[in-house]
Amino acid sequence: MYSMSMWNVGRGRKKKGRGMTGKGELLHPGKDLSVLLTSLFLCSPVDCAIKAMVKHEQEEFPNRPDNTAFTQQRLPAWQPILSAGIVIPGFVLIGLAFIGVGVGLFITSRDVQVLELDYTGAVATDPCYKCSDPSIKNCECTMEFHLDTLFKGPVFIYYGLTNYFQNQRKYGISKDDNQLYGDLDTFKSPASECFPYGYDSKSKPIVPCGALANSMFNDTFRLYRMVNGSKKEVPLNGKGIAWWTDQNVKYRNPNETPLINAFNGTVKPINWPKAAYELDTTDVYNNGFINQDFLVWMRRAALPNFRKLYRRITKDEYQAGLPAGNYSLEISYNYHVLSFKGKKKLVLSNISWMGGKNDFLGIAYLVVGSLCVIMSIVMLIVYAKFKFPEED
């Protein structure tokens, strides 16, 4: 930790001409000079040089370590001290600021509207119970709900899953980033992390490979508003649901037009109904790997209960929000979660500057702020009564 040179303060070097032979102590400076002068005039060149060197070294103390601020630990420094004048007002200020922020956050969060619809179909009375059997394919079910007040826009539709561990390690690394970046070489030879979803039973490479892509959520929803007894579809916007960097930088389609040619000799993931190049045949910027639903799914969730953005309601008369009334949700139930006791739900939510509805942050700020204020009062009392005396 410390430099060893500091310990060797004034370590003298033994000279042959000193000490044991009894020549005695160091010559005094005055004596040195006179001897030097006489020797300069009276001695041979070699003798002169040696004597001059010896005296020079004796005068210079060559082994003395540096006497700089750095080596002698005298660097100028700021030495703060935890004094009452800083701590107590600091706590009060922080406490009051936190309480203010907490109140703002809490009010904002309370104003966010959220509607959750669980459509797993676990119980017999659920509308989607008939679809929950995994052997049934292409099942459709309908859920009805009612809005009492205007659901302020823009409205965001999320699908939520519970008990779904997208953050599991092996599941999360089971993908090939090069494939998803459009590297055609890796189409034929997927990365080994994709195992066992790299090749199908006939040893043909799967594109996109891996468990993460293979388990893509494939339920679809249509929202209808009941107007005068008839169903009117609410247009859902599938654009702008994934991160801009995901769609434009991280994931790229291979450089072939038409896209289907790039996928020659490969097969689609086992659980997918359609291949990657058929995800959205109407829009070339939403097809292949840059399909927004695919991107949203590939951005794996941190926690086992999560929500992912499905659609936005931004068009035409719904820009101000969903008006009050009856609504009907038609679900194409393809994704089965009951085998691992998961749940599926559809969430309608609107947004504030702090994101979705989360009361925790507001409450936490309020609690911590009040604790700070209480602590500062306690510290003030302790300081006033028990200030330690200054004598040692």
Add this chain to the structure above:
Amino acid sequence: NARRKMCPEAAEKPTVIKARAGLLWLQKTQTVQDENVNGEYGLIINGHSLAYALQKDLKLELLRTACMCQTVICCRVTPLQKAQVVELVKKYKQTVTLAIGDGANDVSMIRAAHIGVGISGQEGMQAVLSSDFSFAQFRYLQRLLLVHGRWSYIRMCKFLRYFFYKNFTYTLIHFWYAFFSGFSAQSVYDDWFLTMYNMVYTAVPVLALGLFDQDVNDRWSLQYPQLYSPGQLNKFFSKKVFVRCVMRSCYTSLVLFFIPWAAMHDTVRDDGKDIANYQSFALLLQTSLMIVMSAQMFFLTYYWTAINQFFLWGSLAAYIAITFTFLSNGLFFMFPTSFFFIGTARNCLNQPNVWLTVFLTCLLCTLPVVAYRFLLIQLYPMITDKVRYKAQKEGLPTPSPYRPPPRRISTRRSSYAFSHSQGYGDLVTSRKFLRLKSRPSLFGQKDSPVVENQPQVYRTITEEVEDSQS
């Protein structure tokens, strides 16, 4: 007999307490307890008598008697006996021993003690070469112990406490995350952060803390030798302190994980897009961890040199710079599989709720420490706190008294071994025990056989030549 007079109620045989000490209670130790005496005594023993006293049956008796005295002087001893005395104390008393000497005859004693100090000078470099520390004059011992030794202890303890704290926190967060990731050993940070954390982000500030930190000035250290006592009493790092450190890490890791966990639950960005994804969560946790560790370092450092400032803020800046670089487009284009966190910083760190979470986490980790320390200083101040407070009010202490020129002292050859508090020099200077010296001396003198054969031309007193023992 002497012992019986000094301490009449003590037992006849010395009591040896056998215990187990050490980190995992693996070492066996034997301790002879200190006993109370009625008065203050000194002991002088010469080499001939010491030869008998160090025999197996008598050595515990010698130790016991010697420890009842304020000072013990062993004169005319051989180098081997010097080492034996030191080893006797080392073995039967759980103390730290220091031996200081300047001649070749002191080498064995210096090596036997825990800390050996050699004085370089007229006796040659033998003592210096075999010692742990060396300097040129005996009076530097005061600085060695009270200033540098003390600083070294404090720095070491702070360094260790902080190092354990930051690593335990960093690792315990993974432990909590395991409950939410299916126990699949999923790391909660970016792989690059895992690598860089110990090597780059937190390595340098703690090094600066260990090199430059001072709690009080060197002049204050010399003025208040009581500041040395926390080191002797093991106050700053012991098993208890370590357990406290681990508890604090537990608390910090709980806060660092569960506050973001609750804040990210079912939350989205302010444009509705995803923020509760794994990469954003990792980035959030990383940032909070870095800021909390920097704040801890801020409150731990007492002596802020320019180097400390540079290293601390530089590490934080390095974290920000490296994170943004690794999450940028450029590196992703070159190595897509290594830098797949691309875009996370831009999409996550521009959200107000992320920064509010970070802020809350950091303050919730740091403020309890500050409050606790403040209350501790007010209610149970240690000597360090008192002197620091005084130093802040008064600046530099009064200058030390004028010391005589050093040449005179360094002509004396002497060697000393001690492990207790300073005894009484007056007892020795009263010359009741010394037969030979006409000049008063503070401590006893031990002449080696080698030196006695040399002419003593630069001593101002004459010495009777004694028969040296074999």
